[in-house]
Amino acid sequence: MGKHARKRQRKAEEEESFPLGTRIDLADEASKDDEERRLESLLFGKPYVPSISKDGWNAIDTLEDDDIEGIEGAEAELEAMLDADLFFVDDGPSAAHPNSPVLDLASDPEAALPTPAPSETMQTPVAQKNSARKVPAWTDPDDATLTVDLASVRRLRKLRDAPDEGILGGREYERRLRRQFEKMNPAPEWAAKARKKRRREAVEGEESDGGVEELLTGTGGIVSAARRRTIRQGMLSIERLRDVNQTAPADGEVKAIHFHPSARVPLLLSASADRRVRLYNVDGHTNPHLQTLHIPELPASTAQFHPSGTSILLTGPRPYYFTYDLETGTTTRSPRGLWGTTFSHAREGANELSMELAAFDPTGSILAVGGRRGYTHLVDWRAGGGQVVGSVKGNSSITSLWWSGKQLMTLGEDAEVYIWDVGERSCVRRWKDDGGFGAKVLTGDRAGRYAAIGSKSGIVNVYGSDALLLSGLTRPKPLKALDNLTTTITSVKFNHDSQLLAIASSVKRDQLRVIHLPSLTAFSNWPTAGTPLGHVTAVDFSATSEYIGMGNNRGRVLLYHLRDFAS
Structure with a gap:
């Protein structure tokens, strides 16, 4: 018994349709742009070769046979290495090398290109950008081992979250002191607005100018009179x-x-x-x-x-x-x-x-x-x-x-x-x-x-x-x-x-x-x-x-x- 005509048509359509990008040949260097080539160089240690030369010709097409063989040889050498030898987490200048430079990929992308090393073992340090959040200028290592008894000191009892709470670690004690300070001295309204604006700009990818644009585009004075704030009845802050x-x-x-x-x-x-x-x-x-x-x-x-x-x-x-x-x-x-x-x-x-x-x-x-x-x-x-x-x-x-x-x-x-x-x-x-x-x-x-x-x-x-x-x-x-x-x-x-x-x-x-x-x-x-x-x-x-x-x-x-x- 032959197959149904509708089933044969559906199977043919499934064979012809495919998700976007599934038929792209990953080995085709001509279809990759400079950003993709630079990313592959950072992640896999491949030499970075720009796709377009200064004369406007494709750099892959102008490579000599010896250069192509050198690239293929480097790829074969990287394939034999372990993942632990290829990647590491950059925590800044190490203690063993205090004067080692930290690369800034945002300001100089070319600084990440690998340079030939005299040793046979090929190592490519990867410099990662730190997060946008500021890190402390100094951290006391004794904070991790510090213990504080809240119940024994009368002035510290206000830091407890529960009546039977007693000993705290150094990190938690610091966090509660900071919470108590912010409770007694709340952030002013202008500071809260500035923080919200920075968070919004960080999400939207915008850069904050610190209010300079508002100052230059406004017609008011630099030192303006305070606004009259209307107090509502019932509750007094x-x-x-x-x-x-x-x-x-x-x-x-x-x-x-x-x-x-x-x-x-x-x-x-x-x-x-x-x-x-x-x-x-x-x-x-x-x-x-x-x-x-x-x-x-x-x-x-x-x-x-x-x-x-x-x-x-x-x-x-x-x-x-x-x-x-x-x-x-x-x-x-x-x-x-x-x-x-x-x-x-x-x-x-x-x-x-x-x-x-x-x-x-x-x-x-x-x-x-x-x-x-x-x-x-x-x-x-x-x-x-x-x-x-x-x-x-x-x-x-x-x-x-x-x-x-x-x-x-x-x-x-x-x-x-x-x-x-x-x-x-x-x-x-x-x-x-x-x-x-x-x-x-x-x-x-x-x-x-x-x-x-x-x-x-x-x-x-x-x-x-x-x-x-x-x-x-x-x-x-x-x-x-x-x-x-x-x-x-x-x-x-x-x-x-x-x-x-x-x-x-x-x-x-x-x-x-x-x-x-x-x-x-x-x-x-x-x-x-x-x-x-x-x-x-x-x-x-x-x-x-x-x-x-x-x-x-x-x-x-x-x-x-x-x-x-x-x-």
Whole structure:
């Protein structure tokens, strides 16, 4: 019985069709290009012969019979050699030959061509390119034999992955130390982007120019202003750093802390109950202590930088103040005629001229000092010597004051807010805080969009820009009454771009909340019940809000890093 016609046709098609490249004669040298010939020379030790000569003719066709016989003889000699004699792994210059050169095939491919050797045994070293990953400049051989007991050292217990983990080898110990360091000091955003870009270019086969192309093609400046980053409500990206005053702790309660007004000067001052003012360089790691000022005759309750950043003002429950010049390092007491020549203890009383409440205007030309009987004294700072040039008076003792641009705002014990025209020495507007009981602290943001008033009941009323207007017939309504705390508010502070508001109370432990603006909601992830804040007595943000500092009654200045504002 004959075969089926369809089967005969299928068999014929299978015989005619073949995969691509299966019918190529491997011995045909004329069909190979230069790259294939060079690769065969590197792998199999064959002499490299270019396919095209300088005259444009095929080099194989122009070889003489003696040359062809020499090539065939070399191939026959290589066929009799073992694989171990043909190949080896190049780990760099060997110990036996420290001066042996390392070939670079990428820069000079012709360097890999074999050269005739006088010995009968033919050896062809192969130089392989190292991987793109950088190798360490030096490796300690003792790391392989090192053992570390994590359970015996208290500071190393944080490196354990399991509670019962004990001894680690040197390599694993190094890896965990590196992991802990990267956890405490995460890579900045620009470095992470650069790494992703290099990986992407390595995959795509592109070369990175280090950002030079972006710099040359862009129209922005080399040193551009930082972008405003919007903080979302709910979760705050924050981490605890080393205490600012760990190198020089205070003996007693921290009365005041203040960051330098310039973002280029990483300074922080702290005034404590031991009548000392300490300066620290805030770098987020060691925070070195720079200087200590001891003023025995003044228990400084307020310490602040001048808006220009060139000096420090120190005030307290005394009718005089001290200034410290950062450039010259000199301390100066206020002149005798600060309060004029008509000073009388019978009329004013020494306690009535306390300078605990003092604040500079944004330009630093006028210092406002709050008194007890409704007076707010104005000190002319431009003259250099300091002189009270005028006063404004409310109906009750002043509990807090704050400058809104050129206008001065004061808060009285009767919860009334006065807005003063300093030039005319007159009140242009007056309104009462909502609730109207026990107002303690008044402050606002730099842009003049918000004002906040804290009371004895723990409620903080946040007002909008309508409360800062110079004219208004109706009493402004608060945007929201924050009732996150239940004790007397002692500290209220806005950050530099009015996205965060910190409120604190020194009456109870751990009484601090960070409010998100403009949603006016507290962040839920920080602080927690386990955050060791203590009795918070002072709060301040750095110039760019990268750091937030808190002083407590135990003399510690806590420091936290806000990752959303990292430079």
